Amino acid sequence: MFVFLPLALLLAWLYVHGRQGLPPQTQTVQAPGGGSVRIVRDEYGVPHLYADRDEDIYFAMGYVQAQDRLWQMELERRLAAGRLSEIFGKDLLMQDSWVRTLGLRRSAQSAHAALSKPAQRSLSAYANGVNAWLREGHPLPIEFSLFRVRPEPWSEIDSLSWGKVFSLSLSGNLDQEIGKAVAGRYLRPLQMQSFFHGEIDPTADEGAQPSPASLVSLGTLSKNLHLDWKIGGREVGSNAWVVAGRHTANGGALLANDPHLGLQMPSPWYPVVQHGATLRAQGMSLVGLPPVIFGQNGQIAWGGTAMMADVQDLAVQRFDPKDPDLYLADGAWVPVESRTEDISVAPAFPSFLHQALKPVRIDVRSTRDGPIVSGMRGKAVGQPLALRWTALQPGDRSYESMYAVSYAKDWETFKATYRHYVAPALNMLYADRDGNIGYLGIGAIPIRRKGDGSLPVPGWNPDFAWQGQIPFDAMPSRYNPPEGYIASANDRPVDDDYPYFISNDWAPPARGQRIREMLEQAIASGRRLKLEDMQAIQTDERSLSARRLVPVLTAIKPANEEERKALALLKGWSGDMSASSAQAALFNVWMRHLSAGLFGGVLGDDWIRHDEIQYVRAVLDTATVDQIQRALTDPHALWCDPRVPESGDRSCRGVLRASLGQALAELQRRSGKDEADWRWGDIHHVQYAHQPFSNIRGLSGLFERRVDSGGGPDSIKVSAYSVDGTNGYVGNYGASSRQLIALSRQGVQHQYMNSTGQSGNWMSAHYADMVQPFTRGEYYTLTAGDKK
Numbered sequence: 001m002f003v004f005l006p007l008a009l010l011l012a013w014l015y016v017h018g019r020q021g022l023p024p025q026t027q028t029v030q031a032p033g034g035g036s037v038r039i040v041r042d043e044y045g046v047p048h049l050y051a052d053r054d055e056d057i058y059f060a061m062g063y064v065q066a067q068d069r070l071w072q073m074e075l076e077r078r079l080a081a082g083r084l085s086e087i088f089g090k091d092l093l094m095q096d097s098w099v100r101t102l103g104l105r106r107s108a109q110s111a112h113a114a115l116s117k118p119a120q121r122s123l124s125a126y127a128n129g130v131n132a133w134l135r136e137g138h139p140l141p142i143e144f145s146l147f148r149v150r151p152e153p154w155s156e157i158d159s160l161s162w163g164k165v166f167s168l169s170l171s172g173n174l175d176q177e178i179g180k181a182v183a184g185r186y187l188r189p190l191q192m193q194s195f196f197h198g199e200i201d202p203t204a205d206e207g208a209q210p211s212p213a214s215l216v217s218l219g220t221l222s223k224n225l226h227l228d229w230k231i232g233g234r235e236v237g238s239n240a241w242v243v244a245g246r247h248t249a250n251g252g253a254l255l256a257n258d259p260h261l262g263l264q265m266p267s268p269w270y271p272v273v274q275h276g277a278t279l280r281a282q283g284m285s286l287v288g289l290p291p292v293i294f295g296q297n298g299q300i301a302w303g304g305t306a307m308m309a310d311v312q313d314l315a316v317q318r319f320d321p322k323d324p325d326l327y328l329a330d331g332a333w334v335p336v337e338s339r340t341e342d343i344s345v346a347p348a349f350p351s352f353l354h355q356a357l358k359p360v361r362i363d364v365r366s367t368r369d370g371p372i373v374s375g376m377r378g379k380a381v382g383q384p385l386a387l388r389w390t391a392l393q394p395g396d397r398s399y400e401s402m403y404a405v406s407y408a409k410d411w412e413t414f415k416a417t418y419r420h421y422v423a424p425a426l427n428m429l430y431a432d433r434d435g436n437i438g439y440l441g442i443g444a445i446p447i448r449r450k451g452d453g454s455l456p457v458p459g460w461n462p463d464f465a466w467q468g469q470i471p472f473d474a475m476p477s478r479y480n481p482p483e484g485y486i487a488s489a490n491d492r493p494v495d496d497d498y499p500y501f502i503s504n505d506w507a508p509p510a511r512g513q514r515i516r517e518m519l520e521q522a523i524a525s526g527r528r529l530k531l532e533d534m535q536a537i538q539t540d541e542r543s544l545s546a547r548r549l550v551p552v553l554t555a556i557k558p559a560n561e562e563e564r565k566a567l568a569l570l571k572g573w574s575g576d577m578s579a580s581s582a583q584a585a586l587f588n589v590w591m592r593h594l595s596a597g598l599f600g601g602v603l604g605d606d607w608i609r610h611d612e613i614q615y616v617r618a619v620l621d622t623a624t625v626d627q628i629q630r631a632l633t634d635p636h637a638l639w640c641d642p643r644v645p646e647s648g649d650r651s652c653r654g655v656l657r658a659s660l661g662q663a664l665a666e667l668q669r670r671s672g673k674d675e676a677d678w679r680w681g682d683i684h685h686v687q688y689a690h691q692p693f694s695n696i697r698g699l700s701g702l703f704e705r706r707v708d709s710g711g712g713p714d715s716i717k718v719s720a721y722s723v724d725g726t727n728g729y730v731g732n733y734g735a736s737s738r739q740l741i742a743l744s745r746q747g748v749q750h751q752y753m754n755s756t757g758q759s760g761n762w763m764s765a766h767y768a769d770m771v772q773p774f775t776r777g778e779y780y781t782l783t784a785g786d787k788k
Contacts, residue, residue, distance in 0.1 A: 022764055023067040031056040032128055039064060044780060045758035045766035046271045054276035058122040058290040062129025062154065065270060069287045069760040071141040072266060073130070073158075074151055075691055076288050079229060080161035081105050085345045085360075087147050088692060093345060093360060095229075098221055100341045101364050101371045104168070107392050108160035114395035119403045123156035126290035130154035141761060143693075162288040163399055167391040169231045169261065170424035173312045173453065174387070176234075176505050178219040179619040181314075181455055182212055186603060186616050191638050194627055195619065197504035198454030210316055210385055210456045214374040216615045218385070223618075227732075229691070230262020234622065235713075235720035235733035237490035237507050238305035239538070240427070241515055244484040245435015245744075249528040252744030253431030256534045257294050257303025258735040259284075260718055265688040265704050265768070267756040269737040273784045274406070281406035282750065282784055284737050291403045294739060298748055299409050300432045301741040305488045309425035309445045310452070310503045313388040313466075315369035315459030327367050328460040337366040369459045386459060388466065390444040391423035398422045401442070411438050411479060418442040419472050427476075427488040433743040439486045441476035441493060444469045445502055454504050470500045484523065487515045489716075508624045510545040510714040517544075518716075531749055534740045539777030540716040545625040546587055547575035552632055553590070556646075556656045562664055563657075569675060577717075579681025579710035586678065588712065589666050592723055593659035595623045598631050598639045625714065632656070670728065681708035686719060686731035688756055688771065705756065705768050707775050717777070740779065751779040 026040050031051070037060040038050040045068070049060045065073065078084045082099035084092040112120065131153045144151065180196040187195075226233035243254040261268060266287075273282040274292065283295015294303045319336075320326040326333040341362050347354035365372045369386035401421040408414040414430050418440060425443030430436075446466040451457050457464035476493045478486055490507035518537045522529055554571045558564035566586060573583040599620040603613050623631075631639040632652050640652040647654065671678045687694075690703035709731060711719035719731035735755065742749040753774045758766040773780075 022759075022761060023064070029060065029063055029132070031059045031125075037063075044769065045764070046273070046782065048273040048275065048784065050275045052277055054279040055121055055125045057274045057276040057279055058125035059129040059132070061272065061274070061285065061290040062126035062131075063133050064129075064272070065285075065287055066130045066133040066154075067138075068758055068764075069266060069270065070133075070151065071143040072287055072760050073154070074144070074149065076162045076165070077154075077158045079231075080108075080158070080165045082341070082343065085343055087149055087346055089346045089348050090357065093343065094221055095225060096343050097362050098225075098373070100343065100362060101373055102168075102387070102389075103364070103366075103371060103392065104164040105157060105161045107394075107396065108157050108164055110394045111160050111163075111396040111399065112156055114397050115400055119400045120156065122290050122403055123159050123399070126159060127154045127156055159289050160399060162286070163402075164391060165231060166286065167398070167423040170236055170306045170426075171311050171389065171391065172232050172234055172236060172308075173310045173503070173505060174314070175219065175222055175232070177312070177314055177453070177455060178215050178222070179615075181210060182215050182219070182612055183616045183619055184455075185212060186613070188638070190636055191602070194631060194634075194638060195623070196454065198452045210314070210383065211374070212609075212612050214385060216611050218374055219615060226262070230264050230689075230732070233262065233720075233733060236261060236306055237308075237718075239487075239489050239511060239515060239716060239718075239735075240303040240305045240429040241485060241487035241519065241537075242303075242429045242431045242437040242439075243519065243529055243534075244437045244480060247484045247523050247529050248435070248742070249530045250742060250744040250746060251435055252433045252742060252746075253301070253435050253437050254529060254531070254534055255296075255301040255303055255429060255431040255741045255743075256538050256739070257305075257429065258538060258738040259294070259304070260720075260734060261736040262733055263686055263688050263731065263736065263755065265690040265694075265756055266758075266760045267688075267736055267754050269754055271737075271752055271754055271758070271782060273782065275784060279406060280784070282782055283739060283741075284752070284754075289399075289402065291406055293402060295406075296741050296743065296748060296750060297406055297408070298433075299743075300411075300414055300430060301743055302405060302408075302414065302431075303429045303739065304426040305429075306490055307425040307427050307441055307443060307493070308490050308503050308506050309443060310454070310501075310505065311390040311423065311425055311443070311445060313369075313446075313448075313453045314373075314456040315367075315386045315388055315464070316456050317367055317369070317372065317384045317386050317459050319384065329368055330460070330462050334368070336372075339364050367459065385456060388446075390425075390446065390469070393422065393444065396422040411436060414438070415440055415477075427490075427493055429486060429488060431741065431743055433745055433748075436480055437484075437486055438479040439477065439488065439493070441502075445475075445500070447500065452501055452504060470502075474500065476502075483520075485516075485519050487512055487519065489515055508545065508626050508714050510543060510626070511716055511718065514540065514542060514544050514716055531740045531742050531751055535751075535777065535779060537716060538738055538740065541577040541710045541712070543575040543577055543625070543712045543715045545575075545629070545714050546577070546712065547573070549625055549629045550575070550587075552629060553656065556653050556660070559657065559661075563660060565675060566660065566664060575715075577680065577710050577712040577715050577719075579679060579684070579708055581680050581710070582675055582678035584680035584710070584712070585667060585671065585683060586663065586675075588680065588684070588729060590660060590663040591625065591628065593662040593666070594656065595621065595628055597655040597659045597662075598628065599623055602639070680710055684719070684721060684729040684731065685709055685727075686734060686775070687727075688768075689732075703762055705771050707771055709775050735774075738774070738779070750782040752782050753779050 035056040040048045047064045082096035238259040240257040245251045269284040281292040283292045318328040345357040374385040397420040404417040422444045430438035450463040489512035491512040577584045642652045644651040688705040693699040693703040711717040720733040721729045721731045740751040
């Protein structure tokens with residue numbers, strides 16, 4: 001009894017405290033300058049904002065996001081400023097050092113100064129809205145009380161800094177570059193081509209080899225940011241497509257969009273309706289920013305996907321052995337720029353039981369190539385590495401585009417809003433009420449005189465410097481193509497004739513191929529397409545790559561009755577990854593063991609280089625289904641030999657048989673011996689993790705959500721999962737929201753679903769009310785009525 005009493009009291013306090021912080025269904029708030037905003041929340045908690053001035057709408061955006069997501073905003077602000085250690089202690093010190101070294105907040109300050117006055121005013125209005133809510137003295141989310149944190153006033157730089165983190169999340173080339181540089185020390189050149197594209201090491205003839213230890217340390221730090229905070233990762237992407245009016249039921253264009261990000265509780269997206277003097281925007285905003293990022297304004301609709309452009313390069317630096325404050329550039333020794341940063345560190349949770357810690361001082365050094373990112377909080381091993389990244393360039397006006405697109409009226413004004421956009425590089429899809437569709441690649445993509453940016457380069461050699469960026473008018477663009485649709489799924493947006501280099505690292509093609517396959521089938525049927533057709537595509541769970549691999553898998557001869565039944569189960573399978581599918585369960589478990597059997601054996605055990613080998617092993621563990629198929633059928637026999645009998649050395653059939661046996665053993669352990677009991681959804685679920693309570697025993701069950709789910713890594717309804725020995729196949733990345741928009745002269749149909757709920761307050765009815773509908777592929781309607 002005495003054990004449960006404190007827990008019961010804590011839960012009672014959480015309940016009462018949580019209920020006190022819920023916003024009213026309707027209210028009117030006074031904005032600076034004498035205006036007012038009417039806030040009307042619909043049955044799902046989504047706010048509809050009405051004001052006579054556009055600036056007051058942005059004020060209300062800050063107000064309602066503070067009502068619903070203040071703890072999330074606090075974490076965003078601290079993550080972007082490198083101040084998480086102030087709450088969570090020394091475990092976050094390296095991450096804070098990394099962010100401070102990048103200088104995201106300093107870059108945001110430079111960006112703010114370059115914005116137009118209207119864009120600056122929108123940020124100021126948003127900050128005023130957040131701070132107005134804080135001044136009213138409402139009960140704060142319970143996380144503030146438990147961690148003894150008081151929110152500081154919000155600022156314009158806080159919003160722009162989070163925009164920088166969003167750019168970091170969608171700029172993943174750094175990880176590929178590190179992985180390639182380290183793996184190249186252990187894999188043969190032809191084996192490297194199975195996982196990486198591009199050139200051989202450009203530093204080999206320059207006497208500059210990055211330290212593997214520094215690379216692994218940097219890569220591990222980046223990986224932890226993916227795992228713990230869902231920032232970046234190769235799984236980040238999106239689906240988007242548009243259909244021209246000549247194929248639709250109402251003659252207007254259709255747009256579909258579902259951004260793929262790290263799954264979290266609550267969602268990074270915040271659906272909203274904005275109705276001002278000239279502003280008529282609705283759709284998905286990002287928490288921490290005032291405008292609608294992807295949505296529609298009654299005349300046009302816009303959505304986006306990550307372009308996967310290579311916008312990050314590591315540059316090896318050469319320092320003067322006589323003076324560590326000088327580095328080599330164009331044949332001369334140049335002074336390094338340096339500054340110090342003090343990081344406050346909280347004692348361990350709960351803080352009142354532990355002694356306070358002293359602030360930690362770090363030295364941040366930068367060259368012309370960018371901040372030195374190796375050897376943070378310690379002496380660099382080997383030659384230091386600096387990071388070139390487009391998002392750090394001075395005067396970044398990307399927010400200007402995010403703000404201005406809500407006012408675009410047609411294709412030309414839509415394009416014009418992105419002329420000075422920098423980061424993250426995106427594929428933007430366009431649709432309008434007259435039935436027109438378009439595609440526009442946006443973002444600063446560097447032009448390299450030498451090299452392709454896939455490996456670290458010698459920073460002192462001007463031949464490897466960036467030579468400007470792809471001109472805006474030369475960026476990929478399409479308008480009203482003859483096929484009447486455009487689709488983007490992070491695959492390559494240009495053909496071989498395109499004169500500029502964009503990237504080597506595109507998403508596997510299966511998602512894009514499946515979207516186009518379904519669109520072409522629907523158009524060929526002669527039916528006029530509606531939103532219901534878009535729903536079927538957006539929630540499709542079929543994997544084309546799995547379907548292509550099945551004949552290779554089922555060609556082996558079974559050794560026993562269990563294997564015979566398993567192979568018979570897969571024969572003729574369409575690749576459907578639905579939660580109820582036994583075939584999907586068998587296939588995904590088999591892929592795990594098959595990948596390990598094919599690629600895991602090429603690395604030996606060397607305790608001296610243990611960290612490097614483990615890092616390369618983790619890179620190989622990310623093998624896609626297409627890479628597995630190429631390895632099994634490769635005539636060069638790089639990973640196994642398809643010509644060798646099953647019992648022979650390096651036999652592909654032997655690897656297939658062994659991995660099938662391992663997969664069946666795992667499936668039987670998880671789901672039983674009867675294949676009728678196998679369901680993909682029983683062993684695969686998506687996790688919406690809460691920071692930090694998913695990591696605190698006793699609170700994770702209250703604050704996070706887990707739900708059985710279908711989908712796979714390359715189905716349209718995507719689920720990129722990791723394998724946990726206890727929890728099974730855990731989807732950490734996937735669609736974070738969905739939107740479907742049908743425009744016409746007669747009006748707009750706008751359907752959406754967020755991945756979690758509108759509120760970050762766990763006692764709200766809207767904390768997780770969209771989780772199950774989102775998983776089931778359902779949609780709500782987002783309407784904009786008259787002021788109520």
